Every structure is written in C-alpha cells, then in structure tokens.
Amino acid sequence: MTQRKRNRTVRNAAVVGVSTALLGITAPVTATASAAEPSTPGPLAWSACEGAGLDPRQECATLEVPMDYADPGGPRIEMAVSRIRSEKPGAQRGALLLIPGGPGGSSLGDPSGKGQKLPQQVRDTHDLIGFAPRGLAPSTPVDCGLEYGDLATSKVRPWPAPDGSIGGNLDTARRMADACAANGGELIRHLGTANEARDIDRLRAALGEEKISAWGVSYGTYVGAVYAQLFPRRTDRIVLDSNDDPDHTRVARAWLAGHEQGVEDVFPEFAAWASEPGNPDRVARRAADVRPLFLRLAARLDREPIPWPGANPEELNGNVLRQTMLDSLYSPDDFPALAKLMRAALRGTVPPAPEAPPEEVLQNVTAVGAGVLCNDVAMPRTAAEYREDVAESRAAYPLTAGMPRNAMLCAAWPYPPREAPVRITDRGPSNVLLVQNRRDVATPLSGARKLREALGRRAVMVTVDSTGHDAYLANGNACGDATVSRFLATGQRPDADVSCH
Known part of the structure; x- marks a missing residue:
C-alpha cells in the first residue's frame, strides 16, 4: 500500500465517520491560546526511528505536553515526533511541519514519504517535521473498545436504512458513545483541534523555532487554520491543501455535508472513465448510463445482499457499495476498485474481501x-432534526442516500465541549496559500471557498482544474505544484487568487 493510500485508509476509517450534526453556538468567541501558558519545553532528544521503510536520515523523539492546557501543571501526555534535517544546513531557513489529515491521521512517516517529493530547495532550507497527534499511537493512545462490527466504515459513517429510517444509526451512536465514555479515559475528553494546535506550538518551541512553516492537508487545513488563528505571529509560510469548510458553528457537520456536493462533482469523472471503450473495467457503454446503473445496483443490494466472507460486514449490501463509491472517488487511481465491485455484483459475485488495517489500529x-x-x-x-435533514438529502442527492446529514457518534456524546470552537478570521499576517482541486469528493471547492473568504486578506487561493483529494504533489497539476513550491521555497506568492488549468 502506498503512503498516500495508507493515509487515505486511515482517514476513511474514522475521520468523517465519527462526525455528526450539531447545534449552533450562540455568540461564538475566538478561543485564546491557553488558560495558562505551560513552561517552555526543553530540547528534544532525537534518536533512530523504529519501523520499516523509513529514510535512514529520519530521527524520532518524544515531546511531553499538558493533557489539559487549562491545568498546565497537571498530568502530561507524550507526543511522538519525527524529522529529517535540512539537506543544506548552511541555507536552512527553519522547519516545515507536515500536518496530517483525519482526525486520526499521522504524519510521523511523512518526512521519509511525501516530504521527499518536495522540491530540493525546500528540502535544503527546511527541516521536515512529522508527528502523531495527541491520542494517536505511538503518542499516548486512546481506545474506545468498540465492537468489531462498529469499526466497519459503512457502520461508522451513518448510512440510513434502505427505507431512509435512522433508528439503527441512533442506536449505533449511543452504543459507540457509551463505549468511549467507559473505555476512553480522561484523555479522550481533552482531544480536539484547539489542543492539537497548542501541541504544535509546544513542538515549535521545542524545535527552537521562533516561527514555523506548515503544509496541512484535508483536516490538517483546519488544524493549520486554527493554529494560525491562535498563534498568528508564530507562523512563517502556511500551505493549506484540500480545504475544510471552517464554519465554527458546524465544524465536522459541515465537512460531512460537503460529501453531497463532493460526490456530485467527482462522479461524472468516474462515469466518463467507466464507460471508455477499451477499459477492462468498463461498466456501461455511455457515461450517461453509469449513474442510473449504480443507483439500480445499490437498490438491488439493499433488497438482496450478497454474502462476502472475510469482509466487515460479511455481506455486500447497498450501503457497502455506496461507501466503496465514496472511498473510490478520493482519487482517479481508485476508480477501478468501484468498477470491479460493480461488475462483480452485477454477476451476483464479490471480489476478494478488502484488506483492513489491524483492529488495534482501527480502534x-x-x-x-x-x-x-x-x-x-x-x-x-434529538432524532427529529436528523430525520428531516436525511429525507431532504436523500431527495436532492440520491448517490449519498442521506448519509452526510445523518446522526453519528457525536449525537450521543456524553461530554459538553470545554471551550467554544475557534472562529477563523482575517486577523493576522498575510502568509497563507490555499491550494484546491475543482473536483474533490471529501473537501469540495465550495467549502474551500468559505475558508478563503474567512481568511480574507491573509490568504490567496490556487484553484486547480484537477480531480481528487489532495492537490499539491498528488492529484493536482504542474501549474498548481509550481505555484505552491515557489511559495514554500522563496516566499513568493501570487498577488491574487489564480486558476490552474
């Protein structure tokens, strides 16, 4: 599995799958950096990293951070970090933090992975820094002890029943939330985007950097934006790639709802590919036939699931097909997975069960x-709001069948937020570059435009005429890559928003 696909697997396992709907917060306020500043961390003790496939130059260390920033003298947790030093120390400018997606993603291996795709000038002038966010192993870990069946992506994401009912989703939410309350310990109450941003600033200080640059991807764009809001004067060059809607009154609910438009943006690309003559995975003779074929097949599997030994769940039903569709639209490289599954199901068969990460990792x-x-x-x-939203979503966006507005784990979460969400504003230095594909199933262009609007004069955006999730050095194009690389290497940023065709 490639690093990009491994990161995507992690995201699909939990990221949007544990978001849900929310109540608006009256008179939101911008959060402060912390209630009481903890003491400056000492220098990190770097040593060889454990694990296979890493660049031999990559080093690892452990940073202690407060579990509760409102009580900086209280219990502490560990944060695993990594780096590859500047390849030209005499030209070093600072550190470039690689902020992972998720929540639930890690960038610990990224200095050895996608960091090596960066242009030489960036690798000459920056230490490349990765980390495992709080709660994620090998940092001090959390675990909810969930039932194995509840770890299935098609269960974690709230696909309604075939008739549109959501009672089963509410039952799942209560069961999972109860397990997290029983088994998650005190740490699970202190996970959150603002605390991840505070951890990043502790890391910056431990690295001895007055300011830090960052490349945040997917959920990492929200982390990066929150960091830049809480610690604006400690930012250097900030790249936000594949951008989340920053609506502080909705947060994850807005991200999940974005899948409706994201699927509509990308599915026509799949349909065109899946109808090309000569394509061994062709599913229809015309692009216009692919969408109705998919909808008919999903409805048939709702009625007549096909046994699928070794999969979780052990059947191919309509929602498993829909979840596979969503996963496969993350990158054109993954289109064949959906086409192969459709072709097999049309014959009444299934392919080999997909390989899943170890249960410990999924937990x-x-x-x-x-x-x-x-x-x-x-x-x-309350169920009423979800029912209304799901019915409206199913009517307007049949491909996603109401899932993006349904009740998930957070509908039964037992803990109230400890602070108001951070509101992203235009206050701070103008040193942010957004890069965004036009067709992105997970973080659609519509949400990126909202982040661009919120940042105002602080940012410019490069819109790339490409398909896929992750734009820079992944699913983007040469024009977008060159624009971002120039900014990271030299600080030169377009004077205004630009489009790359």
Whole structure:
C-alpha cells in the first residue's frame, strides 16, 4: 500500500465517520491560546526511528505536553515526533511541519514519504517535521473498545436504512458513545483541534523555532487554520491543501455535508472513465448510463445482499457499495476498485474481501476521530432534526442516500465541549496559500471557498482544474505544484487568487 493510500485508509476509517450534526453556538468567541501558558519545553532528544521503510536520515523523539492546557501543571501526555534535517544546513531557513489529515491521521512517516517529493530547495532550507497527534499511537493512545462490527466504515459513517429510517444509526451512536465514555479515559475528553494546535506550538518551541512553516492537508487545513488563528505571529509560510469548510458553528457537520456536493462533482469523472471503450473495467457503454446503473445496483443490494466472507460486514449490501463509491472517488487511481465491485455484483459475485488495517489500529484511529470531532462542537441530540435533514438529502442527492446529514457518534456524546470552537478570521499576517482541486469528493471547492473568504486578506487561493483529494504533489497539476513550491521555497506568492488549468 502506498503512503498516500495508507493515509487515505486511515482517514476513511474514522475521520468523517465519527462526525455528526450539531447545534449552533450562540455568540461564538475566538478561543485564546491557553488558560495558562505551560513552561517552555526543553530540547528534544532525537534518536533512530523504529519501523520499516523509513529514510535512514529520519530521527524520532518524544515531546511531553499538558493533557489539559487549562491545568498546565497537571498530568502530561507524550507526543511522538519525527524529522529529517535540512539537506543544506548552511541555507536552512527553519522547519516545515507536515500536518496530517483525519482526525486520526499521522504524519510521523511523512518526512521519509511525501516530504521527499518536495522540491530540493525546500528540502535544503527546511527541516521536515512529522508527528502523531495527541491520542494517536505511538503518542499516548486512546481506545474506545468498540465492537468489531462498529469499526466497519459503512457502520461508522451513518448510512440510513434502505427505507431512509435512522433508528439503527441512533442506536449505533449511543452504543459507540457509551463505549468511549467507559473505555476512553480522561484523555479522550481533552482531544480536539484547539489542543492539537497548542501541541504544535509546544513542538515549535521545542524545535527552537521562533516561527514555523506548515503544509496541512484535508483536516490538517483546519488544524493549520486554527493554529494560525491562535498563534498568528508564530507562523512563517502556511500551505493549506484540500480545504475544510471552517464554519465554527458546524465544524465536522459541515465537512460531512460537503460529501453531497463532493460526490456530485467527482462522479461524472468516474462515469466518463467507466464507460471508455477499451477499459477492462468498463461498466456501461455511455457515461450517461453509469449513474442510473449504480443507483439500480445499490437498490438491488439493499433488497438482496450478497454474502462476502472475510469482509466487515460479511455481506455486500447497498450501503457497502455506496461507501466503496465514496472511498473510490478520493482519487482517479481508485476508480477501478468501484468498477470491479460493480461488475462483480452485477454477476451476483464479490471480489476478494478488502484488506483492513489491524483492529488495534482501527480502534485507536476511531477513538481519536470520535474525541476530536465530538469535543470540538456540540451536536444535536434529538432524532427529529436528523430525520428531516436525511429525507431532504436523500431527495436532492440520491448517490449519498442521506448519509452526510445523518446522526453519528457525536449525537450521543456524553461530554459538553470545554471551550467554544475557534472562529477563523482575517486577523493576522498575510502568509497563507490555499491550494484546491475543482473536483474533490471529501473537501469540495465550495467549502474551500468559505475558508478563503474567512481568511480574507491573509490568504490567496490556487484553484486547480484537477480531480481528487489532495492537490499539491498528488492529484493536482504542474501549474498548481509550481505555484505552491515557489511559495514554500522563496516566499513568493501570487498577488491574487489564480486558476490552474
């Protein structure tokens, strides 16, 4: 599995899958950096990293941070960090932090992975820094002890029943929230985006950097934006890639709802590919036929699931097909997975069961996602609002069948937020560059435009005429890559928003 696909697997396991709907917060305020500043951390003790496939130059260390920033003298937790030093120390400018997606993603291996795709000038002038966010192993981990069946992506994401009912989703939310309350310990109450940003600033200080640059991807764009809001004068060059809607009154609910438009943006690209003559995975003769074929097949599998030994769940039903569709639209490289599954199901068969991460990993990732998303903002707790939203969504967006507006784990979360969500504003230095694909299933262009609007004069945005989640050095194009690389290497940023075709 490639690093990009491994990161995507982690995201699909928990990130949006543990978000839900929320209640608006009256008179939101911008959060402060901390209630009481903890003492400056000492220098990090770097040593060889454990694990296979890493660049031999990569070093690892452990940073202690307060579990509760409102009580900086209280219990502490560990944060695993990594680095590859500047390749030209005499030209070093500072450190470039690689902020992972998720919540539930790690960038611990990224200095050895995607960091090596960066242009030479960036690798010459910056230490590349990765980390495992709080709660995620090998940092001090959390675990909800969930039932194995509840770790299935098609269960974690709230796909309604075939008839649109959501009672089963509410039951799942209560069961999972109860497990997190029973098994997550005190740490799960202190997960959240603002605390991750505070951890990043502790890392910056431990690195001895007055300011830090960052490349945040997906959920990492929200982390990066929150960091830049809380610590604006400690930022150097900030790249936000594949951007989340920053609506502080909705947070994860807005991200999940974005899948409706994201699927509509990307599915036509899949349909065109899946109808090309000569494509061994072709599913229809015309692009116009692919969408109705998919909808008919999903409805048939709702009625007549196909046994699928070794999968979780052990059947191919309509919602498993829909979840596979959502996963496969993350990158054109993944289109064949959906086409192969459709072709098999049309014959009444299934392919080999997909390989899943170890259960220990899924438990940890799902718990981190739950803690972050559910602690960031309060969510609605009554069924009526979800029922209305799901019915409206199913009518307007049949491909996603109401899932993006349904009740998930946070609908039954037992803990109220400890602070108001951070409101992203235009106050701070103008040193942010957004890069965004036009067709992105997970973080659609519509949400990126809202982040661009919120940042105002602080940012410019590069819109790339490409398909896929992750733009820079992944699913983007040469024009967008060159623009971002120039900014990271030299600080030169376009004077205004630009489009790359």
